[in-house]
Amino acid sequence: MQLRTCALLGKVACPLRAAILRCTQYSRKVRRVGRADARAQTPLQSLRDCLVTLQFLEKSLKVLFVCLGNICRSPTAEGVFRHYVKQAGLDGKVTIDSAGTADWHTGKAPDPRTIKAAARRGYDLSVLRARQAVAEDFHRFDLILAMDESNLANLKAIQPADGKAELALYLPRFGLEAREVPDPYYGGEEGFERVLDMLEQASDALLNEVRSSL
Numbered sequence: 001m002q003l004r005t006c007a008l009l010g011k012v013a014c015p016l017r018a019a020i021l022r023c024t025q026y027s028r029k030v031r032r033v034g035r036a037d038a039r040a041q042t043p044l045q046s047l048r049d050c051l052v053t054l055q056f057l058e059k060s061l062k063v064l065f066v067c068l069g070n071i072c073r074s075p076t077a078e079g080v081f082r083h084y085v086k087q088a089g090l091d092g093k094v095t096i097d098s099a100g101t102a103d104w105h106t107g108k109a110p111d112p113r114t115i116k117a118a119a120r121r122g123y124d125l126s127v128l129r130a131r132q133a134v135a136e137d138f139h140r141f142d143l144i145l146a147m148d149e150s151n152l153a154n155l156k157a158i159q160p161a162d163g164k165a166e167l168a169l170y171l172p173r174f175g176l177e178a179r180e181v182p183d184p185y186y187g188g189e190e191g192f193e194r195v196l197d198m199l200e201q202a203s204d205a206l207l208n209e210v211r212s213s214l
């Protein structure tokens with residue numbers, strides 16, 4: 001959190017410094033040649049530029065995908081959506097993460113079957129590591145998307161009253177026909193392919209919403 005705040009302040013400091021510099025230059029020029037002849041950017045314009053930059057920085061979306069173990073569905077949702085966002089040139093404008101409502105696999109890489117199925121479609125999930133969803137996530141994220149009803153219920157159980165995040169079931173939130181992304185953990189390879197099909201469709205819809213909201 002502190003690191004993010006520092007990074008944000010760093011980004012804000014630049015336009016702010018530039019606006020202050022332009023104000024100083026403008027007032028020096030006014031003193032030298034008089035207001036009518038001072039053609040530099042006015043302090044008001046500099047300030048407006050600065051506010052536009054601040055609004056732009058504010059317009060970022062933070063999305064968290066959640067399943068049970070964070071080794072099959074939600075890391076796939078994360079990896080696929082990261083790919084879509086990057087292809088759209090929007091990385092840096094969207095924060096993406098995933099978590100599980102259970103802590104059984106904390107620190108582990110996604111299931112090998114998940115990694116393999118995703119790799120066949122060009123998504124690299126090997127660097128992801130599982131973590132458990134926590135109440136603080138409701139303060140850190142704007143949108144928390146559960147893969148199924150059971151995980152939605154688990155999330156509601158830890159949702160703080162003052163949490164700012166919108167909590168929803170992923171597929172219905174974006175108008176997809178199915179309500180749940182089925183758990184592929186105890187099934188065969190085709191289950192992982194089905195998860196990918198659903199999450200690619202949902203990523204398309206989520207990306208459209210991100211595009212129109214930024």
Ligand code: 4NP
Pocket residue numbers: 067068069070071072073074100104183184185
């Ligand atoms: P996920 O799948 O919730 O999509 O990550 C599962 C992963 C592990 C287990 C269950 C579901 N498990 O029982 O360990």
